[in-house]
Amino acid sequence: MKFIKVKNYEQMSRQAANIISAQVIIKPDSVLGLATGSTPIGTYKQLIKWCQKGDVDFSEVTSVNLDEYVGLDIENDQSYRYFMNTNFFDSINIKKENTYVPNGKADNLEEECANYDAFIKSIGGIDLQLLGIGLDGHIGFNEPADCFEKNTHVVDLHESTIKANARFFESVDDVPKKAVTMGMVSIMQAKKILLIANGKNKEEILNKALFGPITPEIPASILQLHPDITVIFSEE
Ligand code: PGA
Numbered sequence: 312m313k314f315i316k317v318k319n320y321e322q323m324s325r326q327a328a329n330i331i332s333a334q335v336i337i338k339p340d341s342v343l344g345l346a347t348g349s350t351p352i353g354t355y356k357q358l359i360k361w362c363q364k365g366d367v368d369f370s371e372v373t374s375v376n377l378d379e380y381v382g383l384d385i386e387n388d389q390s391y392r393y394f395m396n397t398n399f400f401d402s403i404n405i406k407k408e409n410t411y412v413p414n415g416k417a418d419n420l421e422e423e424c425a426n427y428d429a430f431i432k433s434i435g436g437i438d439l440q441l442l443g444i445g446l447d448g449h450i451g452f453n454e455p456a457d458c459f460e461k462n463t464h465v466v467d468l469h470e471s472t473i474k475a476n477a478r479f480f481e482s483v484d485d486v487p488k489k490a491v492t493m494g495m496v497s498i499m500q501a502k503k504i505l506l507i508a509n510g511k512n513k514e515e516i517l518n519k520a521l522f523g524p525i526t527p528e529i530p531a532s533i534l535q536l537h538p539d540i541t542v543i544f545s546e547e
Contacts, residue, residue, distance in 0.1 A: 312521065313541040320509050323545035324353030327441070327507050330541060331358060332367045334439045334503070340371040342431075344440030344493075344501055345399070346451075347376070347391045350509050351441060355399040362403040369405040375431055377442070377451035377498075379415040381465060381489040389479055390415070413463065413491040424463040424491060431497045440501035444508050447471050448516050448529035452492035459527045462494040495533055504540040506531070511546055 317323050331354065334341050345351075361367045376395060385392040392412045400410050411430065417423035431437065442450050447469060453460055454469045468476075468488055477483040498504070508517050520531035521542060527533075534540055 312535070312537075314521070315541065315543045317543060317545045319545050319547045320353055323507055323509055323543050324357050326543050327351070327354040327505060328357035328361065330505050331439065331441065332361060335367055335369060335372060338438060339368060340373070341438040342434055342436065343372055343374045344437040344442075344498070345374050345376050345395065346441045346443050347378070347394045348443045350443040350507050352398055354441070354507065359399065359402040369403045372405055373409045373434055374400075374405065374411065375427075375437060375493075375497075376410075376412040378490050378492040379413040380487040381415040381420065381491060382487050383415055385412075385416075389485075413493075415487075415491050420465050420491060424465065427463045427491075427493070428497060431493075437497065437501035439503045439505060440498055442498070442504060442506045442531075442534075444506060444513060444517060444520060444531050445472060446475060446512065446516055448520050448531045450498065450506075450531045450534070452490040453495065453498075453530040455528045455530060457527060459530065459533055460492075460494045461496045463491065463497065464494055466490055466492050495530075499533065499537060501537075502539065504534060504537050506534065506540060506542045507544075508542070509545045509547075513544070514546060517542070517544060 379391045383390040413427050414423050452466050473486045476486050480486050520529050525532045
């Protein structure tokens, strides 16, 4: 594991954007696994700048996102599809049809989950997976549980996740209670993983996840088994 500690959010974002750019420059048709949340917004902003200057080209990239709320329309400004479009895809030269986010409004969610995994496999898996980490140690929406969930699945969000995400909704009651999330197989089979975390409040869970026992009670702890993971942490 490569652990990089930086001073602030801006440095974390630049370093993460550097790693993602390098990936796309070396392999223009990379499959990028992407994440939502407040942590990656700065990384996306930096990548947008470089793309608009012509320094990085996303025209051959395919992206697969980690997760989506169940029941939100894609036009809903809290859906993760909307987040990705407005924070990243609309401002770079990626082909929208090559961007994939699980469909949380699918009639048959189980089929949607199975298809998502099959699709990722069919395009050769993920080259670089970007991850944030939740305060409870979740990655994607893989919440603490008795076992690691292997496949893309529907998950009941934990109370702490609902509370943490309430800041984006009018009230805590508006936060969806379920989500579709990529499981551990697609994440762990990514050729490279880039985990970014920002803020003093993430330090304790990050230490537990990266240096404590590997347990499904801290889903991110499984990342210790990945052969090529870079972690960038900013404590400010
Ligand atoms: P955050 O969320 O980036 O908004 O802190 C991270 C996560 O829950 O995975």
